[in-house]
Amino acid sequence: xxxxxxxxxxxxxxxxxxxxxxxxxxxxxxxxxxxxxxxxxxxxxxxxxxxxxxxxxxxxxxxxxxxxxxxxxxxxxxxxxxxxxxxxxxxxxxxxxxxxxxxxxxxxxxxxxxxxxxxxxxxxxxxxxxxxxxxxxxxxxxxxxxxxxxxxxxxxxxxxxxxxxxxxxxxxxxxxxxxxxxxxxxxxxxxxxxxxxxxxxxxxxxxxxxxxxxxxxxxxxxxxxxxxxxxxxxxxxxxxxxxxxxxxxxxxxxxxxxxxxxxxxxxxxxxxxxxxxxxxxxxxxxxxxxxxxxxxxxxxxxxxxxxxxxxxxxxxxxxxxxxxxxxxxxxxxxxxxxxxxxxxxxxxxxxxxxxxxxxxxxxxxxxxxxxxxxxx
DNA sequence: CATTCGTGGCG
DNA sequence: TCGCCAAGAAT
Numbered sequence: 198x199x200x201x202x203x204x205x206x207x208x209x210x211x212x213x214x215x216x217x218x219x220x221x222x223x224x225x226x227x228x229x230x231x232x233x234x235x236x237x238x239x240x241x242x243x244x245x246x247x248x249x250x251x252x253x254x255x256x257x258x259x260x261x262x263x264x265x266x267x268x269x270x271x272x273x274x275x276x277x278x279x280x281x282x283x284x285x286x287x288x289x290x291x292x293x294x295x296x297x298x299x300x301x302x303x304x305x306x307x308x309x310x311x312x313x314x315x316x317x318x319x320x321x322x323x324x325x326x327x328x329x330x331x332x333x334x335x336x337x338x339x340x341x342x343x344x345x346x347x348x349x350x351x352x353x354x355x356x357x358x359x360x361x362x363x364x365x366x367x368x369x370x371x372x373x374x375x376x377x378x379x380x381x382x383x384x385x386x387x388x389x390x391x392x393x394x395x396x397x398x399x400x401x402x403x404x405x406x407x408x409x410x411x412x413x414x415x416x417x418x419x420x421x422x423x424x425x426x427x428x429x430x431x432x433x434x435x436x437x438x439x440x441x442x443x444x445x446x447x448x449x450x451x452x453x454x455x456x457x458x459x460x461x462x463x464x465x466x467x468x469x470x471x472x473x474x475x476x477x478x479x480x481x482x483x484x485x486x487x488x489x490x491x492x493x494x495x496x497x498x499x500x501x502x503x504x505x506x507x508x509x510x511x512x513x514x515x516x517x518x519x520x521x522x523x524x525x526x527x528x529x530x531x532x533x534x535x536x537x538x539x540x541x542x543x544x545x546x547x548x549x550x551x552x553x554x555x556x557x558x559x560x561x562x563x564x565x566x567x568x569x570x571x572x573x
Numbered sequence: 574c575a576t577t578c579g580t581g582g583c584g
Numbered sequence: 585t586c587g588c589c590a591a592g593a594a595t
Contacts, residue, residue: 295579
């Protein structure tokens with residue numbers, strides 16, 4: 198029989214002792230005002246630009262995002278411009294950034310913002326949540342940063358900071374833990390400058406309350422930190438358990454004809470959805486060349502024969518170990534459409550390299566060309 | 574609730 | 585060379 202748990206807080210703010218709440222808020226905000234990094238999306242108040250930064254920053258580091266964000270905004274400066282662009286152009290702007298469903302959802306959301314909201318982002322987290330690509334985090338981030346709504350957010354940084362401050366047990370993904378973290382974030386955010394407070398929480402997690410070797414001696418809220426008081430900073434939160442990456446082998450058709458290569462655009466769903474590639478077909482690791490040719494022929498809806506090997510490109514993703522086996526192929530007819538692909542195109546290497554294409558396929562393309570794919 | 578979806582940096 | 589992971593969302 199467990200002792201009666203604290204009754205469910207009637208108002209979120211009462212979840213945290215008022216004095217403690219104010220100490221945490223004031224400490225983090227003052228620290229943020231002194232120490233925040235000068236990031237380009239902190240120099241704008243354009244909700245669209247802020248939204249774009251939040252989407253790009255999902256599971257992606259600040260340093261990686263900066264050049265993409267600037268380039269993308271030049272190419273698609275407004276919601277209307279983005280909504281009007283063809284998806285392949287949008288994916289080309291996203292090329293190399295990864296998690297391409299973010300770009301597809303961004304594009305769809307832009308179109309909905311035009312059709313449903315007259316081209317202006319809605320200003321509340323509740324409304325933002327109805328748009329593709331907006332989860333709880335991104336809705337809270339845009340609502341608070343761009344529109345000053347006291348909407349909470351919990352990302353990986355915030356989860357770590359709050360886990361330590363309040364000594365929350367449980368591993369990432371644990372339902373009770375997540376609920377508790379969102380309650381705490383909800384309790385803390387009401388007050389002045391909710392957007393800055395949310396960014397302060399994240400910035401603190403990114404630079405001081407880091408996963409490894411946190412800088413507790415520089416921490417502005419150390420005196421409020423239960424994990425610090427109890428010497429448990431290094432054990433909170435516990436690391437996420439990840440599944441071992443699965444092997445995936447793709448036969449890649451390197452089909453050259455009069456100085457051009459056959460390119461294909463993948464289906465919208467799944468891995469590298471909507472991106473261009475040298476046509477691929479998934480095969481078993483030990484598939485023979487003739488069997489690979491059969492798979493590629495099915496995908497392309499054309500007769501295909503293998504003329505030789507141009508090497509193998511390996512690529513490690515979070516959850517997959519990719520093996521791209523480059524096969525020089527040819528056939529009697531030169532297909533211009535195919536059952537497994539949205540679109541086919543015969544491109545010069547220059548044209549090909551400007552298409553929206555995964556980094557894995559870019560490397561494969563380079564490898565094929567330098568192995569002499571265009572010669573006999 | 575578990576799985577899927579990329580990439581580059583860093584120790 | 586390799587494991588770990590970073591401002592998550594969709595299914």
